[in-house]
Amino acid sequence: MFQSSLTSAAARIEARLSAALEGAADQPVTHAMRYAVSGGKRLRGFLVIESAGLYGIAPESAVDAAAAVEALHAYSLVHDDMPCMDNDDLRRGQPTVHVKWDDGTALLTGDALQTLAFDLLAAPSCHADPAVRIDLVASLAKASGIDGMVLGQAQDIAAETAGRPLSLEEITELQANKTGALIRWSAEAGARLARADIAPLTAYSTALGLAFQIADDILDVEGDAAKTGKRVHKDADAGKATFVSLLGLDGAKARAKALVEEAEDALSPFGEGAETLKQAARFVIARES
Template sequence: MFQSSLKSAAERIETRLTEALAGAADQPVTQAMRYAVSGGKRLRGFLVLESAALYDIAPEAAVDAAAAVEALHAYSLVHDDMPCMDDDDLRRGQPTVHVKWDDGTALLTGDALQTLAFELLSAPACHPDPAVRIDLVASLARASGIDGMVLGQAQDIAAETAGRSLTLDEITELQANKTGALIRWSAEAGARLARADIAPLTAYSTALGLAFQIADDILDVEGDAAKTGKRVHKDAEAGKATFVSLLGLDGARARALALVEEAEAALDPFGGRADPLKAAARFVISRES
């Protein structure tokens, strides 16, 4: 049931992103944008659609916000894969953008995907109330900028440059920014669209984001590149401290499970309506990619 819902959400978001890029001139950056947003689980977009459903907001009324966060996420991956960052040559089982094209095209592709995200959120089609659209734009800017994802990436680079192993508290803070901030925004988006209290979804998604990252750390140790679609064992090769290196595999799994239970408990006020979001929490620690 969950997998079919995730697939349905992914198809809806894929269609919206295709529409958003349909009018762009056919040149390398546009081609690379289409390439970068293709594939993937669309988990963040799924969280937008399902959190909106808690407030009886139809998928077609939430799909622009879902497409926006997927465009923003794709930008972050394109830049993260570049030689000046993580220097990865494989993403979703395909050559990364800078490998398939070049560094300049990859840089511009990420820039254009970021601006596309805010274009989608600011357009009247996203929500009829300008105040809601401004809130979505401002909150995504915070989640993706120097108070969120960019801060986390900067913290990661600083630790690697200094050759210093982070403590568990420092890794938790770093990953709450680098990975967790966009996941939080995605789950909160439904409440923002509904002009409702975001607190329950903030609690849910904060736990979910950390569980997601712990699962990623486990996959980097145990995963199969053919299934993950990206290089594995890179954290150990780089000497990075991770949840696994500090807690061990069993400890990391136990921590991830506890976080999933915490995420599910935060959704109790919504009753059975939150079952898809609870299933998403269980999915993030059982996935193979």
């Protein structure tokens, strides 16, 4: 059920992103945008569509918000891969944007993908009620900006120059911002589209986001670059504090498993209708990429 739902969501999101970029100027930055949004699991967009489904909202009515968060996520990856950040040359098994084109094109590509995200949310096709669209725009801005993802990246950069390893509390806060904020927004989006209480999905996605990051840290130790599509062992090589370095491999795995159980429990108000989201939580710690 989960895999078929993920595949279906990915197809819808890719079609929406393709339509959004159709007719754009024939420029390197446009080609780089299409390149940057191609591939990937589409987990964040899936969470938007699946959480909307809990409230009876059809996938086609949630796809604009799903495509928006995927565009914003792609922007963050393009910028994160640049030499001034993580200086990665491989993403999803392909050369990163700054490697395939150049730094200037990569910078503009990220900028353009970020603005595309808000363009999609502000469009009348996203939701008939302007108040709902404003709520989606405002909440994504907060999740992706200095109170969320950007803060997490800034904390990550600061940690590299701090001269001391981060504590478990500090690394948890950092990753709740850097990785967790967009995952939280994605799961909450369904409730926002339905004008419903976001609290159960906030609890679910907070646990899910932390489990996702712990799984990433485990993959950096145990993963295969051919499957992950990016470099492995880079955290250890850089001497960065991770959940694995702080908890040990077995401890990190146990913590991730406990978080998945916490995420599943948070979905209890939705009964059997939340089974696919529960499967998504199990997927994030079992994935190989």
